[in-house]
Amino acid sequence: MTPLNPAARANVHLIDHPLVQHKLTLMRNKEASTNSFRRLLNELSSLMAYEVTRDMATQDIEIDTPLEKMTAKVIDGKKLVFVSILRAGNGILDGVLSVVPGARVGHIGLYRDPATLQPVEYYFKMPKAMEERDIIVVDPMLATGNSAAACITRLKVCKPKSIKFLCLLTCPEGINTLYKEHPDVEIYTAAIDRELNDHGYILPGLGDAGDRIFGTQ
Numbered sequence: 749m750t751p752l753n754p755a756a757r758a759n760v761h762l763i764d765h766p767l768v769q770h771k772l773t774l775m776r777n778k779e780a781s782t783n784s785f786r787r788l789l790n791e792l793s794s795l796m797a798y799e800v801t802r803d804m805a806t807q808d809i810e811i812d813t814p815l816e817k818m819t820a821k822v823i824d825g826k827k828l829v830f831v832s833i834l835r836a837g838n839g840i841l842d843g844v845l846s847v848v849p850g851a852r853v854g855h856i857g858l859y860r861d862p863a864t865l866q867p868v869e870y871y872f873k874m875p876k877a878m879e880e881r882d883i884i885v886v887d888p889m890l891a892t893g894n895s896a897a898a899c900i901t902r903l904k905v906c907k908p909k910s911i912k913f914l915c916l917l918t919c920p921e922g923i924n925t926l927y928k929e930h931p932d933v934e935i936y937t938a939a940i941d942r943e944l945n946d947h948g949y950i951l952p953g954l955g956d957a958g959d960r961i962f963g964t965q
């Protein structure tokens with residue numbers, strides 16, 4: 749088993765809210781249908797969206813309530829961007845967008861070259877003015893960490909204001925790898941599982957997230 753680097757662990761926000769943990773347990777169960785897996789992921793993603801956006805900047809504006817004037821807060825700056833790592837990241841989008849409906853969405857597709865084992869980009873589409881935006885990268889599973897690290901390396905070319913990583917599940921290997929490549933990127937997750945197996949699956953995990961979301965098993 750790979751030990752979790754304590755410095756890397758300090759970069760992880762473990763979302764241990766009872767509702768999050770309850771829904772995650774239901775999703776892990778191999779008997780969960782595609783329909784309920786997708787619905788739970790949707791619900792969980794919206795709950796996690798509250799945590800990952802907790803420190804969003806706000807500004808004060810003057811408004812009139814029906815009774816008097818007041819100074820009240822609104823979200824400041826350009827709309828944030830959720831970047832989905834294809835394809836499983838798309839399963840998180842509906843939930844996070846239900847909480848932040850004005851957010852923009854980017855997509856990145858990577859595959860692993862069988863000869864070099866390096867991630868190769870096959871799709872990249874982002875909103876305009878990325879240098880003025882905060883990014884939250886979404887992918888249900890932070891497993892080896894290689895795709896996440898490659899995705900973030902690519903996104904940094906756009907010079908965004910900040911990057912966070914939101915996943916459902918991760919493991920020591922994924923956290924250590926992402927920290928080594930991108931120590932500035934904080935991870936938000938509902939669980940840190942025991943380990944990766946030889947096929948790159950998280951144990952105990954929940955299986956192949958993409959297959960379970962899209963019913964392609």
Ligand code: URA
Binds near residue numbers: 956957
């Ligand atoms: N991707 C998945 O879908 N599941 C894992 O366990 C690891 C990577």
